Amino acid sequence: xxxxxxxxxxxxxxxxxxxxxxxxxxxxxxxxxxxxxxxxxxxxxxxxxxxxxxxxxxxxxxxxxxxxxxxxxxxxxxxxxxxxxxxxxxxxxxxxxxxxxxxxxxxxxxxxxxxxxx
Amino acid sequence: xxxxxxxxxxxxxxxxxxxxxxxxxxxxxxxxxxxxxxxxxxxxxxxxxxxxxxxxxxxxxxxxxxxxxxxxxxxxxxxxxxxxxxxxxxxxxxxxxxxxxxxxxxx
Numbered sequence: 001x002x003x004x005x006x007x008x009x010x011x012x013x014x015x016x017x018x019x020x021x022x023x024x025x026x027x028x029x030x031x032x033x034x035x036x037x038x039x040x041x042x043x044x045x046x047x048x049x050x051x052x053x054x055x056x057x058x059x060x061x062x063x064x065x066x067x068x069x070x071x072x073x074x075x076x077x078x079x080x081x082x083x084x085x086x087x088x089x090x091x092x093x094x095x096x097x098x099x100x101x102x103x104x105x106x107x108x109x110x111x112x113x114x115x116x117x118x
Numbered sequence: 119x120x121x122x123x124x125x126x127x128x129x130x131x132x133x134x135x136x137x138x139x140x141x142x143x144x145x146x147x148x149x150x151x152x153x154x155x156x157x158x159x160x161x162x163x164x165x166x167x168x169x170x171x172x173x174x175x176x177x178x179x180x181x182x183x184x185x186x187x188x189x190x191x192x193x194x195x196x197x198x199x200x201x202x203x204x205x206x207x208x209x210x211x212x213x214x215x216x217x218x219x220x221x222x223x224x225x
Contacts, residue, residue, distance in 0.1 A: 033213075043161070043205060043215040056212050091160055107151075109160035 004110035006092050012116045018080040021113045024073055025094030033107060034067055034077050035091040043091075049075065050097075082117045089114050122216035124206055129222045130196055138191045138219045140206035150189045151207040152180050155218070161205060164191065196223050 005024040013019055025032045033048040047057040052069045060067070064083070069075040079086055093107040121143045130136040142150065149168040153161040167173060167182035167189060179192040191204055203218040 042217045043207075045213040045215070048213075058212055106163040106166070109162065112160055 004092055004094055004108055006090075006110035006113050008113060009111060010114050010116075012118065013082055014118050015083055016081045017117075018078065019082045019086075019115060019117075021077040021090050021092075021115070023075045023077070023092030023110060025075070025092070026108055027073070029094035029096055029108075030072070031095045031097065031107075032069060032075050033091075033093040033095075034075070035093065035109075036088045037091065037112075038088045046077070079115075082115075084117045087115055087117050122206060122208055122214055124204075124216045124219045126217065127220045127222070129224060132196055132198060132223055132225050134196050135192065135194050136196060136221065138193070138204050138206075138221065140189045140191070140216055142187050142189070142206070142208045142214075142216075144187075144208040144210035144214065146210040147184065148209045150180075150182055151205075151209065151213075152189075152191045153205040153207065154202050155205060156202045164204075193221075198223050198225065 004026055007022045030051050034046040035043055036046055037043045044059055046059045047067045048055055049069045052072060065079055067077045089112045091109050091112045093109045095107045124140045149166055151166050152164040154164050155161040164178055165180035167180050170182055170184055172179055172181045177194045182189045193200055201223045203220050205215050205218045207213055207215040
């Protein structure tokens with residue numbers, strides 16, 4: 001299996017531009033997570049999906065951020081408009097349901113997208 | 119609310135044993151994860167504890183005490199490649215990650 005695939009790996013943009021990050025989870029996984037990591041704030045969960053449905057988006061910082069999962073093999077995280085404080089590494093991860101039905105099996109992380117907003 | 123605390127940095131010697139502690143306050147607590155993250159790389163899963171007690175996986179073991187809001191990751195027979203950040207994360211009403219403990223293994 002190719003693992004979780006993210007694109008682009010690096011993105012440099014200017015303040016005010018729209019940014020779209022993409023993720024392809026591991027085939028067969030029914031949970032998908034979006035994380036953001038910075039030196040100041042560490043690793044933060046932004047949103048996660050189960051069977052393409054958003055379950056918890058309480059970590060999404062503000063309305064400029066939106067995430068979609070149109071099908072089981074693709075998800076996007078969009079920032080519009082982008083700001084310098086959005087500069088971070090954005091990780092996507094996927095997992096299978098545990099025996100109890102929750103998202104508690106091993107999460108497999110993608111390589112991340114390093115976003116720089118100038 | 120949710121709060122997680124772990125030491126910022128630790129240093130140990132190759133071949134030794136090190137214990138990385140994690141304390142948490144989590145509403146609706148379900149379980150506690152440990153991840154390893156090498157510099158510039160994505161986190162990788164190490165363990166997930168739901169019940170009290172120690173779970174062993176090779177050189178790595180993880181312990182949980184739900185009543186005390188406490189967990190630790192035990193690394194035995196340390197190797198240079200174990201130099202990394204170790205993140206604990208609680209799963210309750212949502213997932214919350216600790217700040218990470220940067221472990222340096224010296225020869």
